[in-house]
Amino acid sequence: MRPLALVVLLAALVSHINADCYLHNPRGSNNRLDEANRDRNNGNRMFDSQNNNRGGYNVGSLYYYSGSVLNVEWTNQHSCNGPNNHCEFVMQYMCGDLVRDGSTTSTISDNPANCRDYNCNTDMKYGMHETYNYYLDCKSRKRNKGLFTADRNVNVDSATRTRQNPGGTRRGYECPEERDHYPYWHPSPWKDVAILTNDPTRCVYYEAESENVKSRHYCQVPMPIYNKYTRVRRTGFIPNTKEECELVQWPEANMIKEDENVTIEYGQWLESPSHGLPKPICKQTQYSRDNHLGNTHGGFPLMFNWTIPNDMEHEHCVFRIRYNITSGDYDAWSANSTMNKMKGKNYANMDIASRFGLQPMNADGRGYVFKQNPIVELFDEFPTTPPMSGNDKDFGLRLAINTNQFGRTFQDRSHTFAVRRRPDDIDCKTIHNLNVRGKRGNIVQTYPGVEYDFVPNRLHARDGDCIHFQWTGSNTNPNNNDGQGKAGTDRSNVVMLEPQRYDEGSGVAVPSGNKIGHWGNSYPEHLDDSKISFLGLGKEDLDQLAGLTHFQFRGELSELDDSGTYFDLGPKKVTGIGEYHYLCTRNNNFSNRSQKGKMYVNKQAQTWAQVDWNGAEVRIGDNKATFSRGSRNTPIQVRMEEWTSDACDDVISTLDQPIPGGDSTLNCVAVYPPERLTGPNSTYQIDISTQGATKLASSVDVYSTTGAAGAQWKKLDATVSDGMVSFAATNGAIYVARSARNVPEIAGGVAAAAVVLIAVLGTVIYFCKKPEKWAALRKRAGEKAQYAKRSFQSKV
Structure with missing residues (x-):
């Protein structure tokens, strides 16, 4: 086990700014369940997000096939891969038989007496990700004292107490110490998907230290101690080092009489194997700007394409993204306990003076120290005019700093979803998931969520790939949120757009047959036209995508009111090279609001x-x-x-x-x-x-x-x-x-060439006798060459 003081410290930000992070696909919860109000009811329900109360989407579950491609989309409020700070995203998933969304917004109890059958793990009323036993182990375990806590008073030694959570507030069964730090040194149920960092040179470290590939250790104490006291009498809490663990004994020495012949049990330092998975993907972060919960370059959302593992099949899974950010005022990756507040001081033992070219004593006296809301005297001497009471007064500036938020982590988690084995009768090589993100309302009403859109908004597939059309919504959005159809409801469908009516861009229209629909239109194509061609899908599939027949026999479908919140067409093979444009007919009724998508089907x-x-x-x-x-x-x-x-x-x-x-x-x-x-x-x-x-x-x-x-x-x-x-x-x-x-x-090869020559002569004689066949053949060849040239030139 590596020295605890060297463990990487995640994230940071000045306190008066909320550096929120919201997961939009798969559907993020931000601790919501199914509330019919904009604010969530309970920010402590499942995990500590530190996000705005209005974030997240109401519960709605989907399933994905193993090996399929899922587009992960999110927004973060502050920049990444820019000059103003450092940041990282850690993406993970967890599956388990007891993982669930629950049916109440109340936080699950940590007292079995308050749960059905005295077992909180199996009380399905409550939402749960990590288990009760996992939290009890965290609560009973000694915290890592090699970590940087700045000037915060973390007076309890439990791993539930951290610089961001010094009071040990409980959110579900999450372990605060594991939440705040990556890579974590203790066994965790979370499995790594990807780490996106502004400094890709750190990828070497993250790939080697991930629990996907590296085992973890833990201390197993004698059961009488753990069961009776839920902590170790000798050290106060279960040790987190090998040396301390092996000193634990039961009975304790002062409990044994001289003439007693007793068997002494000692603590055991055990190894927990790695998850046995490939190392996580590690890449440099995409650029995002400060104070902007929005898109990146080109108007596209922040995204990551996740190929769901083939061995991940389970009916109860959850995905989380953690956003770790530091302002750059100190080196968060080298900060450790040697920089914590020393006895008799009210500020952290951090070198601020050298950053400003000051001597330590002079800097301390002028407020250049790392503490809560310091008052900094910018100038050593700055007399007032006229003098105040005959004394010189320095010019002071109070800084709005909250030290528990330097080195800060935000997170969001999805609602639960299933991962299922790919059916044997699906013969396409790749399955692309096409989902809907967002919720009912205008941009102000949905914020910090988003309005409706298809995910991915532009999908690239190969001729013969499969598209899995699937989405979910809610019936309990706030009733006064703007939108078409029945108040409070989310509904979506897919209908191809009408053909192009005017030229775009350079003024050169795309040749017919290669472009299906036109993004500039707001009108759907008629589905009763037997000549339409949309991804090679038949009339039955198109009717279902439109919301006309899927699980619904008639009803009020002009605005999809009687259709369900959930839709699943299943994977469908798409054929036909071209550029396809489609829309949702319900959420396309305002001049400044549309729900449209584009799909490219390529031969290559x-x-x-x-x-x-x-x-x-x-x-x-x-x-x-x-x-x-x-x-x-x-x-x-x-x-x-x-x-x-x-x-x-x-x-x-x-x-x-x-x-x-x-x-x-x-x-x-x-x-x-x-x-x-x-x-x-x-x-x-x-x-x-x-x-x-x-x-x-x-x-x-x-x-x-x-x-x-x-x-x-x-x-x-x-x-x-x-x-x-x-x-x-x-x-x-x-x-x-x-x-x-x-x-x-x-x-x-001369003999073979002679045979070919005879065949060619025969072909020439045939076309000479039938000139109309030769003309048709030349026309097809010309069209094929022209399409290939246009396709290549457009890519270049």
Whole structure:
């Protein structure tokens, strides 16, 4: 176990600012259940969020399939990845048979006598995440005295007392010490998903220390002590170090008579195994601005794509995000107990003087100390004019500082959800979850929640992937919140938009057949038109998405009043290359409010990854681009596509410069954006698989081009091994692996060429006799090449 004083301290912020963090998808609770008022009833119900009382959404549960992609969205009030502070997000999940939302807003009791059957764990009336036994262990365990507590008086040694919670206020069965610190040194039921940090160099530490991969230790004391007193008589609380643990004994020495022959039990320092999961994803945080619970660059929300683990199947799971923030006034990651308040002083033993070029004694006398609401004398001597009572008065400035909020953690948790095994009859490679976020009301009434939107608002899928349409709402929003339909209710549906009526952007309309619907419209397409094509879905599926038939036989459906709050279409395979636009007909009735979504279905397989100092691997099947740590300092989103050989040949044929040499295309990948992706002296590695190629080659050449006007093809040095072609790259570009046949192979292929020649002559004679067939064939080929060229140029 590492020294407790060196454990990383999470977060911070000045007290007069609320640095809230709200989870929007999956549906965040902020301790709400089903209240019909804007404020939550009980901020201590399940966990300590430290968020505004009006945040969160009423309870509503969904399920997801293991291996599916879930778009996590949130807002945080203060900046990340900017110059003003440091911050991190820690995303985790937990599953358990007793995890539940409950049916009351009251906090679960920590006295079994107040629970049904004297068992609070099984009293289903109360919401519960962590168990009673987990909290009892926290309450009985000695707190970590190596941590920084500033000038706060933390007088009780229990792990329920922290700098942010010195009074030990209980929120559900959460352990305050575990909540405030990551990585935690004691066994925890929470499993890591991702850590997003403004300093990606810390990822090396987080990946190694995560409980996903590293075991934890704990002290098991003799049962008579634990059962009777719920704490150890010798030390006051259960020790949290090996040395102290092994000193615990029962009976205690002063209880044993000299002539007694008794068996002495000692404390045991035991190891709890790791969760046995992959290390968490660790990336650099996205940029967000100060004092703004809103979107990031480009108007998009803060988000993280979570691929739900295949071994996570359970009916009762919960997700949490913790927002850890520091103002930068001190180094929170090196702060420890040596900087705490010393005896006889009312301020922390922290070096503030050197930051301002002052001597310690002079700084202390002028208020340059770390304490509650200090008054700082900015100037050593600043006489007033005229003098006051003949004395010189220094110019003092009172700072609004709350020291229990330097190094501060906020959090939100989702309502419970299920994770189920992917059905055997679903033959698509990837399942994308498409949900609805937000609640009824205008922006002021929903704040700090959000108005309705689809999540993700823009979804990229491959032809043949599955989309899982699913959402939930509530019937107990405040009745005076704005919206269409029955007061207080959330309802949603999906209907394709009408076709484009006017040009957009450059004034060039998208060719028919490639764009379905128009985001500029506010009118849905008629579903009774047998010619409509929306994601390849049939009329029955479209009627259900519109809310016309799903679990509802007629009723008042003009505004979806008689449809239910919950909708599930299940995973549906989508087909048809194109750009699809859709809306919710109920929540689209104001000129300044709309609930619309866009979906791109591509022929090519594609994937995204953020590349920063921590590196990344962008993978599609066996093809991958690998960025090593340190190859890049600033974050960038990198997209990789795999094109079929035919699609690649179509694109190559439309470029200004023909590809030199080579016999046939074995595989083709494209990496975006088409710019330098690594530092000045760094490269990244691309591995392209040729194992699936139908045309064998004795050797392979690799060529690259950006595809821009006049761009030349460049031959790259590559190695071939076990069906993989590997080479180094610096830029985003099109990379083509081509077979390179040698002379003996060409000579050996003369006979085969003769056969091909005969076939070609026969084909020519056939089309000469039937010119209308030749014209039709040329038209189809031209359309195919033009679509491939437009598709590529739009991406570049």
